[in-house]
Structures are given as structure tokens and as C-alpha cells.
Amino acid sequence: MAVAYAVLAGALFLTGVAWYYVSQNARTQEQSRFDEAAQRTLQAVDRRMNTYVDAMFGTRGLFAASRSVERGEFRAYVRSLDLRRRYPGIQALGYARRVPAGGLEAHVESVREEGYEGYEVRPGGRGESFPLVYVEPEDAANRSMFLGRNMYAAGVHRAAMDRARDVNLPRASGKVAPGGPAGGPGFMIYLPVYRNGAPVSTVPERREALQGYVVAVFRARELLEDIFIQQGDPSVDFKVYDGAEFGEEYLLYDRGSTAGADGTGPAPLFSQTSTLQVGGRLWILRFSTLPGFGTSPQENLPRLVLYSGLALSLVLFGLTAMLARSRTQAERARSELEEANRELESFSYTVSHDLRAPLRSINGFSSILQEDYAGRLDEEGRDYLRRVSAASQNMGRLIDALLDFSRLRNRKLRTERVDLSGIARSIADELARRRPERRVEFAIQPGVTARGDPDLLRVALENLLGNAFKFTGKQERARIEFGVEDAGGAPIYFVRDNGPGFDMAYADKLFGAFQRLHKTDEFEGTGIGLATVRRIVERHGGEIRGVGAVGRGAAFYFTLDLDREKPSRRKQRFPRWFRRSGS
Structure with a gap:
């Protein structure tokens, strides 16, 4: 029974490990979904505010194009902007005129002569003021709330207006209560308007040339609610x-x-x-x-793995216990276990092959849609269709990579003296043939050989050189090197490039399956390549290390030594400096 309990403990351990990794994967996916939603909303707010500020600059352009902008001109221009529909969240767009100290009575009289008999500057004062003389849309609420309002009298507005005046840029106030039917908190943005033709290169010149401000009044809830509904x-x-x-x-x-x-x-x-x-x-x-987040199907996958693993663990425990009771039962159970092991060994193949059928269907129907119905789809629909096709093709490549990766462990080595330089040269020629428009210099050291399996070593070099070729794709003049260095009489092979490199703080992730240091929209790939290289190198009794720096390229060094069996001896093949900096 000791063996049965050992099997149970091992199966439970593996179940726990599988549950942990599936849970982490599900959590990572939910984290990515949350991060994307947050980033999407942040970018939408930034774009929206930039668009609104551009509208303010356009309004300032109206003043720059005219010696004197009359009320009717201002009203017609703002109406052409269609604020309510195109700029939701803006309560009003106005102009605050500069009234020097002592000029308040004359200013009030001039506005009253335009038909605004009850016009007053609120609050008044003896110093310089900036009353809002134009307010659009000039509905009852905006007229009552803002027309004649001296924004400069309040500290939160004065600070923003002074900053805008001195730097000649739009500047926002702090949180305020704009008022009006919508209520709620808001803020204002001020853009200075200077006298036409006046010099504004220095702060004193800007203060002297200031005529007024284009003022935008924002209702925060209406503005941000509209953004969140669309992007959040x-x-x-x-x-x-x-x-x-x-x-x-x-x-x-x-x-x-x-x-x-x-x-x-x-x-x-x-x-x-x-x-x-x-x-x-x-x-x-x-x-x-919020509590409703994370209710996707992935949330149930960890529980499914856990319950399935527990069930399988109990089945294995029962089978092993039966093996201990009788020789006949043991032979029968051993046969069943061998069959189970074969099924487990082929599980990845079966899943991969089963996945190919729906992928073929997806690719087939995508091709039919692209060929026969592309004209009925708009550009957005065609873009979605291209994404579906690209995703299914990427899934096919990932399945192929997984199958190749799983085959490496059980493949029997066929050892002979291998011309690594010749293999590297043929790979380089093939890469150059595929992308003739690229300018890539391949520096391949001649005469580099090693003892090993020629097919596996070709796979390793294809991944290393292919990665170097891929990651130097944004370099105007790319350089990729392959060769060997002598480390105390033992050869260390290398592949170097002048690509974007990587941060050594993340070097320990280089050779893990599905571990990527760059985003998929920057450089495509399955995340299996370096894990495959590492497995091939280790099967040849060697080690592999990566060295790089952001913006300064990357280098991968590896050894091949089928005669050495102890890993502790192999580690001494690398120089001391390399063992400290490698992954």
C-alpha cells in the first residue's frame, strides 16, 4: 500500500501544480482584459481632451483672423462647431475680455448698448477684470450663470488664467461647480488671446499683449460618462x-x-x-x-482541472492499491496504467489534432468570406475578418510548435560531426531570400563544427538565427553574427545581433515556454522557439545563456558536449563573467 499512497501523493501534487498554473493563466488573461480596458479608457480621455483643446485653438484663430470679433461672428462660429453633438461635456464656450482697472463702467455701458440692458460684471472691483462677454450657446442657464461673470476674481480661475497667459498654452482650473441644469462638478480651460501683431516671445510681452481668453466650461460627468460608455x-x-x-x-x-x-x-x-x-x-x-468582473468561461477552468485531477488521483490510487493485492490484478492494472500513460503521452497530440479541424473550418470559411462576400462588408468588417484569419493561422503555427517541442524529449539522437557554419550559411541564405528588401549583414565564421544530431542542431540554429533576423527587422542596417569562442580550450558557440536587445532583469524568462519579453504586436512569434533551443542544447549535454541590453542588441551563447554527463561540470565551461550575467 505504500506504493499506492506514494502514487496518490504524486498525483495530488501534480494536480495542485496543474491547478496553480491554470489558475495563474486565467488570472493573467483577466489581468490583461482589465489592463486593456483601463488603457483604452485612459487613451480615450486623452484623445477627447486634445480634440476639445483643438476646438479652442480654432476659436482663438477666429480672433487672430479678425481685427475685432463681433458677437454675431462669435455666435455663428460656435454654432458651426455643433457643441452639443460633436463635443458632449462642454457646457459653454465663451470669450472673457480684458478690462483694465478703471475701465469697468465703460465696458458695462458698451455691452448694454448691444441690447443687454441688465448686463453687470459679477463680482466687480477696482482692479483688472476679465468678464465673460460672449457665451455660447446663449441659453437662459448659460446667460444667467456666465454672462458678465468675472472669472479672474476667483483664485482657482485666476491661477489657471495667469499660467495660460504666461506660457501661451491652454491651462485648466481645478475642480469647480459650473452650475446649470446638469449640476455636478466640472472644470474650465482658458486659452489666452493676444493682440494681433504684438510680440509674444517673452512673458512680459505676453502680459502686455493679452486681450482676453477663450473659455471652455466642462461638465465632468457628461464628458467622462460619454467616454466611458464608448470605451470602458x-x-x-x-x-x-x-x-x-x-x-x-x-x-x-x-x-x-x-x-x-x-x-x-x-x-x-x-x-x-x-x-x-x-x-x-x-x-x-x-x-x-466590480464584483461582476471575471465571470468568463476561463474562471471555471481551474476548478475543472482541480476536480478532474482529484478524480484521476483517486483512480490512480485505487488502481495501485489493487496492484498490491494480487499478481494477476497487478498485471492487469499495469497494462491499464501503461495504456493510460500512452494516452497521457499522446494527449497533447490528440488535442492539437482535434484543434486543427475547427481551425481548418475557420480558415476555410474566412477565405470564402474574403473571396465571395468581401464587397458586402465595410472596412471594419473586412478588418475583423482579417483578424480572424490571422488569429487562426497563428494558432496553427502554435500547435505545430507545441508538437515539435513535445517530440524533442523522446527523440533518439543521431550523432555525427556537423558543419555548423554550413548550416548557418544555408539558413541565412533562406532568410535573405524570403525578405529580399531587407539589408542584413550575416557574419558567419567559417569552419565551425560540433558533434551532435544534424537535424536537431539545424532546428536550434534556425530558431536562433530566425529570432535575430526577426528582432532586427526595424534596424536600417542589421548585423547578425554566428561563430565560436574559446573558453579555456572548450568551444562556446554564439549568435549575436544588433536588434532591440532586452533587459537582463528578465533574462530568466528567456527560455521558458510562452515567455515573451516583447509584445506580439511588435514582433510576431509563438513563444516556443528559445524553449526548443534550450531543450536541444541540453540534450547535447550543453547549456545556453542570453546576454543583452535594451537598444544594444542581444547575444546567445551555448555549449555542446555529449561526453559530459554532470551538469555541475558543464557550468564551468562558461567564463566567470558570463555566469554572473547570464540567465
Whole structure:
């Protein structure tokens, strides 16, 4: 029974390991989904605000193109912008005119002569003021709230206006309450307008030439709600704070706190804090998952693996216990176990082959759609179709890589003296033939040989040289080297390139399956190549190390020694400096 319990313990251990890795993979996918939602929303806010600021610059251009912009001209221009439809979140777009000290009475009189008999500057004062004289849309709420309002009298507005005046750039106020029917917090952005033809190269010149400000009044909830509805994830909470501190007094927008997102319930599964500059002012964007996040099918996969593993562990335990009771049962159970082992060994093949059928269907129907129905689809539909086809083809390549990787461990080595230089040269010629437009210099040391399996060593060099060729794709003049160095009488083979390199802090991830140091949209690949190289090198009694630096290329060094059996002796093949810096 001791053997049976040992089998049970081992099976439970493997089940635990499998459950852990599947759980981590599911969590990684959910993390990626959350990160993408947060990044998508952040970029949408940034794009939207840039678009609104561009509209303010266009309004300033109206003043630059005219000696004196009359109220009717301003109204016609703003109406052409169609603020309510094209710029949701802007409550009003206006112009604050500079009124020097002592000129307030004359200013009020001139506006009243335009038909605004009840016009007053609020609040007044003896110093310089900047009342809003044009406000569009000039509905009852905006007219009552903003027309004649001296924005310069309030400290939060004065600070933003002074900064905008001195740097000749749009500058945002802090959190304010714009008012109006919508209510809620908001903010304003001020863009200085200078006297036409006046020099504005220095701060004193800008202060002297200042005529007024283009003013945009924003309702934060309407602005950010519209962005989140279009770009956000409904299972992610989204808050925006004005300035560098959290707190209710700084809160510009809260999509709607629920348990876990506002700190009163269970902690969110994921959270993230980002910052954004809006009109020269810092915003903090806080993203948190809501309880409904993570209900995708992947969430049930770890439990399925765990329960299946437990069931399989109990089955193996029962079988092993039966083996201990009788010789006949032992022979029968051994046969069943051998069959089970064969099934487990072929499991990856079976799954891979079963996956090919739907992939062929996807590719086939995608081709039919592209050939026969492309004209009925818009550009977005054709783009989705191209993505489906590309994803299925990438899945096919990944299946092939997995099959090749799984075959390496059990393949019998066929050893002979191998011309590595010749193999490297043939691979380089093939790479150059595939991409004739690229300018790549291959420096292949002649006469490099080693004892090993020629087919496996070709696979290793194809992956190393192929990676170097791929990662130097953005270099104007790429250089790829292959050769051998002498380390105390023992050869160390290398492949070097002048590509983007990598951070040595992540060197330990280089040779793991599905481990990538670059995003797939930067460099394509399956994530299996270096793991395959490592397995081939280790089957030849050697080791492999990677050395690189960001922006300075990468180098991979490996040894091949079928005569050495102890790993501890093989490690001495690398120089001391290399063992410290390698992965």
C-alpha cells in the first residue's frame, strides 16, 4: 500500500501544480482584459481632451483672423462647431475680455448698448477684470450663470488664467461647480488671446499683449460618462480626481461606487491608478474591478482541472492499491496504467489534432468570406475578418510548435560531426531570400563544427538565427553574427545581433515556454522557439545563456558536449563573467 499512497501523493501534487498554473493563466488573461480596458479608457480621455483643446485653438484663430470679433461672428462660429453633438461635456464656450482697472463702467455701458440692458460684471472691483462677454450657446442657464461673470476674481480661475497667459498654452482650473441644469462638478480651460501683431516671445510681452481668453466650461460627468460608455468595461469602476490627491473634495467623476470599488466591501480583483495631464493640470484616474468582473468561461477552468485531477488521483490510487493485492490484478492494472500513460503521452497530440479541424473550418470559411462576400462588408468588417484569419493561422503555427517541442524529449539522437557554419550559411541564405528588401549583414565564421544530431542542431540554429533576423527587422542596417569562442580550450558557440536587445532583469524568462519579453504586436512569434533551443542544447549535454541590453542588441551563447554527463561540470565551461550575467 505504500506504493499506492506514494502514487496518490504524486498525483495530488501534480494536480495542485496543474491547478496553480491554470489558475495563474486565467488570472493573467483577466489581468490583461482589465489592463486593456483601463488603457483604452485612459487613451480615450486623452484623445477627447486634445480634440476639445483643438476646438479652442480654432476659436482663438477666429480672433487672430479678425481685427475685432463681433458677437454675431462669435455666435455663428460656435454654432458651426455643433457643441452639443460633436463635443458632449462642454457646457459653454465663451470669450472673457480684458478690462483694465478703471475701465469697468465703460465696458458695462458698451455691452448694454448691444441690447443687454441688465448686463453687470459679477463680482466687480477696482482692479483688472476679465468678464465673460460672449457665451455660447446663449441659453437662459448659460446667460444667467456666465454672462458678465468675472472669472479672474476667483483664485482657482485666476491661477489657471495667469499660467495660460504666461506660457501661451491652454491651462485648466481645478475642480469647480459650473452650475446649470446638469449640476455636478466640472472644470474650465482658458486659452489666452493676444493682440494681433504684438510680440509674444517673452512673458512680459505676453502680459502686455493679452486681450482676453477663450473659455471652455466642462461638465465632468457628461464628458467622462460619454467616454466611458464608448470605451470602458461595464464591470470596471472608473473615478477621476483633480490634482495629486484622493478625496471627495477632489473627485471630478465617479461612475458609481459599488461593493469592493469604494473600499466598503471586498477588495477588488484588480485595481490601477494612472495619471493624465489635462490643460497642464494633473488628473488621477482610478480603475477598479466590480464584483461582476471575471465571470468568463476561463474562471471555471481551474476548478475543472482541480476536480478532474482529484478524480484521476483517486483512480490512480485505487488502481495501485489493487496492484498490491494480487499478481494477476497487478498485471492487469499495469497494462491499464501503461495504456493510460500512452494516452497521457499522446494527449497533447490528440488535442492539437482535434484543434486543427475547427481551425481548418475557420480558415476555410474566412477565405470564402474574403473571396465571395468581401464587397458586402465595410472596412471594419473586412478588418475583423482579417483578424480572424490571422488569429487562426497563428494558432496553427502554435500547435505545430507545441508538437515539435513535445517530440524533442523522446527523440533518439543521431550523432555525427556537423558543419555548423554550413548550416548557418544555408539558413541565412533562406532568410535573405524570403525578405529580399531587407539589408542584413550575416557574419558567419567559417569552419565551425560540433558533434551532435544534424537535424536537431539545424532546428536550434534556425530558431536562433530566425529570432535575430526577426528582432532586427526595424534596424536600417542589421548585423547578425554566428561563430565560436574559446573558453579555456572548450568551444562556446554564439549568435549575436544588433536588434532591440532586452533587459537582463528578465533574462530568466528567456527560455521558458510562452515567455515573451516583447509584445506580439511588435514582433510576431509563438513563444516556443528559445524553449526548443534550450531543450536541444541540453540534450547535447550543453547549456545556453542570453546576454543583452535594451537598444544594444542581444547575444546567445551555448555549449555542446555529449561526453559530459554532470551538469555541475558543464557550468564551468562558461567564463566567470558570463555566469554572473547570464540567465
